[in-house]
Amino acid sequence: MAVQPVIPREVDELEEIWEWIESFDAVVEHGGRDLASKILQEIRNRALACGVPVPFTANTPYVNTIHVSQQAPFAGDQEIERKIKSLVRWNALAMVVRANRVEHNIGGHISTFGSVATLFEVGFNHFFRARSKDFEGDTVYLQGHAAPGVYARAFLEGRLSAQQLENFRRELKPGGGLSSYPHPWLMPEFWEFPTVSMGLSPIMAIYQARFNRYLEDRGLKPKTDAKVWAFLGDGETDEPETLGAITLASREHLDNLIFVVNCNLQRLDGPVRGNGHIIQELEAAFRGAGWNCIKVIWGSDWDPLFEQDVDGLLAKRLGETVDGEYQKFIVESGAYVRQHVFGGDPRLMKMAEHLSDEELHKMRHGGHDPKKVYAAYKAAVEHTGSPTVILARTIKGYGLGEAGEGRNVTHQQKKVDEDTLRHFGERFGLKIREDQIEQVSFYRPSDSSPEIKYMQECRKKLGGYVPQRRVRSKPLPAHEENLFTEFLTGSEGREVSTTMAFVGMLRKMLRDPEIGKLIVPIVPDEARTFGMESLFRLVGIYSSQGQLYEPVDMNTLLYYKEAKDGQILEEGITEAGSLSSFIAAGSAYATHGINMIPFFIFYSMFGLQRVADLIWAAADTRCRGFLLGGTAGRTTLAGEGLQHQDGNSHVLALPIPTLHAYDPAFAYEIATIIEDGIDRMYRKGESIFYYITVMNEPYAMPAMPAGSREGILKGMYKLRAANNGKSKQRAQLFGSGAILREVLKAQELLEEKYGVAADVWSVTSYKALYSDGIETDRWNLLHPGEKPRVPYVSETLADAPGVLVAASDYLKALPNLVSKWMPRRVASLGTDGFGRSESRDSLRNFFEVDARFIALATLRELLSEGKIQASVVQQAIKDLAIDVKKPDPLTS
Numbered sequence: 001m002a003v004q005p006v007i008p009r010e011v012d013e014l015e016e017i018w019e020w021i022e023s024f025d026a027v028v029e030h031g032g033r034d035l036a037s038k039i040l041q042e043i044r045n046r047a048l049a050c051g052v053p054v055p056f057t058a059n060t061p062y063v064n065t066i067h068v069s070q071q072a073p074f075a076g077d078q079e080i081e082r083k084i085k086s087l088v089r090w091n092a093l094a095m096v097v098r099a100n101r102v103e104h105n106i107g108g109h110i111s112t113f114g115s116v117a118t119l120f121e122v123g124f125n126h127f128f129r130a131r132s133k134d135f136e137g138d139t140v141y142l143q144g145h146a147a148p149g150v151y152a153r154a155f156l157e158g159r160l161s162a163q164q165l166e167n168f169r170r171e172l173k174p175g176g177g178l179s180s181y182p183h184p185w186l187m188p189e190f191w192e193f194p195t196v197s198m199g200l201s202p203i204m205a206i207y208q209a210r211f212n213r214y215l216e217d218r219g220l221k222p223k224t225d226a227k228v229w230a231f232l233g234d235g236e237t238d239e240p241e242t243l244g245a246i247t248l249a250s251r252e253h254l255d256n257l258i259f260v261v262n263c264n265l266q267r268l269d270g271p272v273r274g275n276g277h278i279i280q281e282l283e284a285a286f287r288g289a290g291w292n293c294i295k296v297i298w299g300s301d302w303d304p305l306f307e308q309d310v311d312g313l314l315a316k317r318l319g320e321t322v323d324g325e326y327q328k329f330i331v332e333s334g335a336y337v338r339q340h341v342f343g344g345d346p347r348l349m350k351m352a353e354h355l356s357d358e359e360l361h362k363m364r365h366g367g368h369d370p371k372k373v374y375a376a377y378k379a380a381v382e383h384t385g386s387p388t389v390i391l392a393r394t395i396k397g398y399g400l401g402e403a404g405e406g407r408n409v410t411h412q413q414k415k416v417d418e419d420t421l422r423h424f425g426e427r428f429g430l431k432i433r434e435d436q437i438e439q440v441s442f443y444r445p446s447d448s449s450p451e452i453k454y455m456q457e458c459r460k461k462l463g464g465y466v467p468q469r470r471v472r473s474k475p476l477p478a479h480e481e482n483l484f485t486e487f488l489t490g491s492e493g494r495e496v497s498t499t500m501a502f503v504g505m506l507r508k509m510l511r512d513p514e515i516g517k518l519i520v521p522i523v524p525d526e527a528r529t530f531g532m533e534s535l536f537r538l539v540g541i542y543s544s545q546g547q548l549y550e551p552v553d554m555n556t557l558l559y560y561k562e563a564k565d566g567q568i569l570e571e572g573i574t575e576a577g578s579l580s581s582f583i584a585a586g587s588a589y590a591t592h593g594i595n596m597i598p599f600f601i602f603y604s605m606f607g608l609q610r611v612a613d614l615i616w617a618a619a620d621t622r623c624r625g626f627l628l629g630g631t632a633g634r635t636t637l638a639g640e641g642l643q644h645q646d647g648n649s650h651v652l653a654l655p656i657p658t659l660h661a662y663d664p665a666f667a668y669e670i671a672t673i674i675e676d677g678i679d680r681m682y683r684k685g686e687s688i689f690y691y692i693t694v695m696n697e698p699y700a701m702p703a704m705p706a707g708s709r710e711g712i713l714k715g716m717y718k719l720r721a722a723n724n725g726k727s728k729q730r731a732q733l734f735g736s737g738a739i740l741r742e743v744l745k746a747q748e749l750l751e752e753k754y755g756v757a758a759d760v761w762s763v764t765s766y767k768a769l770y771s772d773g774i775e776t777d778r779w780n781l782l783h784p785g786e787k788p789r790v791p792y793v794s795e796t797l798a799d800a801p802g803v804l805v806a807a808s809d810y811l812k813a814l815p816n817l818v819s820k821w822m823p824r825r826v827a828s829l830g831t832d833g834f835g836r837s838e839s840r841d842s843l844r845n846f847f848e849v850d851a852r853f854i855a856l857a858t859l860r861e862l863l864s865e866g867k868i869q870a871s872v873v874q875q876a877i878k879d880l881a882i883d884v885k886k887p888d889p890l891t892s
């Protein structure tokens with residue numbers, strides 16, 4: 001076995017060092033690499049014990065991690081795989097070029113796939129196992145901008161038609177089309193995970209791998225060697241989400257996780273690290289975090305050079321070359337490479353003298369060499385004890401030649417001229433007719449061609465096609481009995497918060513024989529904040545290690561119990577990580593065929609505001625489950641100031657199409673929403689999920705009024721009619737969540753002091769009312785000859801007399817959203833502006849949402865309607881002690 005020294009001989013001045021190196025070489029030669037590694041470790045410990053400083057470096061030289069002598073042999077037919085890859089490349093290119101010929105500016109990317117093609121193809125032909133009846137399959141997150149290559153392959157596999165390819169990025173065309181990027185929502189039988197918002201797929205992959213272990217440790221699925229693969233761009237690693245959770249993966253020993261970073265050294269605008277080394281930077285980060293790191297930098301063409309590099313001179317020179325320069329080598333000639341890589345030292349020049357300029361220019365990078373890639377993948381799947389990252393050096397725009405290869409503009413290249421197409425065809429040895437090249441026609445050889453047969457055979461061996469999305473879970477059986485009956489009858493005067501009520505419901509669900517085991521409580525270090533610590537003991541906190549220590553509170557009833565089969569995912573302070581767990585759990589009905597029901601509870605301000613893009617990704621993934629925004633409301637979370645007080649989240653929930661958002665005030669409302677949500681998602685199979693805000697203000701929970709169920713779910717119902725209905729002054733008051741009780745107080749105030757008869761409505765969901773309103777408007781728009789439909793808000797308020805006033809702990813925008821369907825204009829009270837660290841009463845005064853302001857707004861509306869005199873309102877301002885000079889919360 002040839003051993004390559006890593007210390008350049010030129011820095012060695014002492015013969016003694018060489019004696020050591022020779023002894024070490026002998027150990028490697030005769031005792032093996034494992035023994036050599038142990039000796040090094042012991043010597044290192046010894047040095048530290050003797051006070052000898054040991055220089056720290058997380059990097060290895062700029063060479064392949066797997067020495068050629070250690071490389072697993074390629075297990076396929078390289079020639080035919082090359083042909084298949086060329087066909088995939090051609091069709092991917094054709095798809096993008098054709099799409100842009102037909103529709104100017106439709107966009108599309110070819111250069112990303114150009115770089116990642118070999119990395120994908122080796123995976124498709126040899127590694128990615130499909131989900132089947134007998135095996136859960138590997139989970140593969142594919143670099144989103146490389147989607148054309150995935151479609152092109154599926155076309156060759158016979159899974160997508162030429163018509164679909166023709167309609168790339170034009171899903172609305174007859175016969176359907178293909179979405180620009182992986183979209184499970186738009187292509188629910190194809191894509192499993194949306195990956196194009198940079199940084200989300202790596203963090204989702206990490207938590208997916210951990211969730212797979214969770215399911216195994218809890219006995220919900222058999223232990224398998226299924227892998228989670230995530231392909232990402234090197235530019236993408238700048239997103240904090242990409243690297244933000246990598247220590248979780250190593251801490252949890254997730255050897256079921258493999259990252260492949262497509263290191264083409266470029267991002268959209270230019271080099272990722274022109275003046276540095278992205279591969280080395282990532283190696284240090286991943287190795288430092290405890291990952292198994294495999295660098296695949298150089299192709300097989302380089303092996304003979306490294307074989308000669310006994311002094312490590314070449315490795316040293318390559319390590320000094322910055323990425324910007326490497327990029328230049330791609331666009332320059334072989335002579336330029338010779339001069340700049342080998343030119344500085346006669347010994348290096350000699351090494352390359354047998355290579356022509358042409359040969360030098362063509363020297364392949366590791367990520368374009370199937371042999372190197374195969375060996376790296378094989379090592380990765382066989383590695384145990386930690387996750388693996390493969391850093392594969394590639395060329396952006398590979399195959400586009402002067403039109404794009406390695407150019408800074410390549411990312412957005414989508415139109416290519418005929419010369420480039422011809423060059424492309426020649427370069428990849430495509431046997432396509434001239435006219436097909438000119439027309440950029442799709443090309444698929446017959447089913448009986450060796451290429452198609454080979455690729456089908458490979459996929460058959462791996463259990464079927466990838467990617468492919470199938471919902472394999474059976475819906476839970478219909479259920480008559482209400483799980484939450486006890487929450488519908490009120491708390492009999494006992495003061496509880498809606499958070500406490502929710503925790504009671506969670507406890508009930510956890511104990512339920514049918515759904516108990518399916519519940520996944522997720523918390524980002526806030527369980528105590530939400531009074532959930534009793535669940536620690538009840539179901540345990542999941543820990544793959546069990547509990548290796550005696551917790552300090554062992555002798556208490558509610559001790560911090562970690563267990564291998566624990567049910568709670570206590571994620572620590574990471575909303576992004578928790579959301580990723582939520583997505584893994586909420587999509588398990590498809591990924592694993594198990595109807596897991598996640599409940600992720602978090603500070604409501606740190607949810608939609610902080611990780612909305614992941615929530616969007618959850619929607620796109622067709623995720624199911626419940627998000628609970630805890631300690632919600634701008635004026636309800638007293639004492640926390642502007643960072644924690646949330647008056648926004650219900651507005652931020654509006655854009656997410658499948659998210660049903662509720663702001664309930666009472667336990668029975670929450671119980672009704674959750675019961676119905678489980679029914680819709682897990683018994684009826686709707687791909688929706690829920691956002692429910694819960695508060696920490698304790699008050700007595702009333703019993704559920706008869707007939708209110710439908711209204712609770714649809715967004716509003718009449719909670720308490722006026723006692724003095726005969727009064728001439730009438731009003732309708734709308735209250736939500738935390739502010740509903742202020743509205744009830746205002747109702748009394750108005751009756752007692754001003755003789756106004758006000759009905760009170762609980763508005764549980766402005767989003768639901770809004771969605772119903774716009775759906776109804778749309779139907780009416782498109783059906784002019786038919787009897788118009790009436791939005792729920794209009795129908796419900798048709799006979800409601802008097803002025804309209806709405807108040808919530810959220811922005812005034814919410815009631816305004818639905819005002820157009822109300823019989824008259826609505827006066828909105830809400831909490832626009834920055835919060836304050838104050839008491840509840842002061843906050844409600846400051847934001848003008850307490851009972852006094854609700855009463856005032858009602859009187860003001862009556863004045864506008866000419867029902868009362870201005871003097872009555874002026875007097876009310878005095879009586880209610882309202883400071884008209886107080887600062888405007890919106891701007892102060």
Ligand SMILES: Cc1ncc(C[n+]2csc(CCOP(=O)(O)OP(=O)(O)O)c2C)c(N)n1
Pocket residue numbers: 111112115145196197198199232233234235236237262264266267268272396411
């Ligand atoms: C969150 C987010 N920001 C920006 C973009 C736009 N964008 C798409 S691809 C890209 C560059 C990607 O570079 P890299 O990750 O290196 O992938 P490559 O195409 O080079 O393989 C950018 C900025 C995005 N998709 N997501």
Ligand SMILES: [Mg+2]
Pocket residue numbers: 233234235236262263264265266267272
């Ligand atoms: Mg890149």
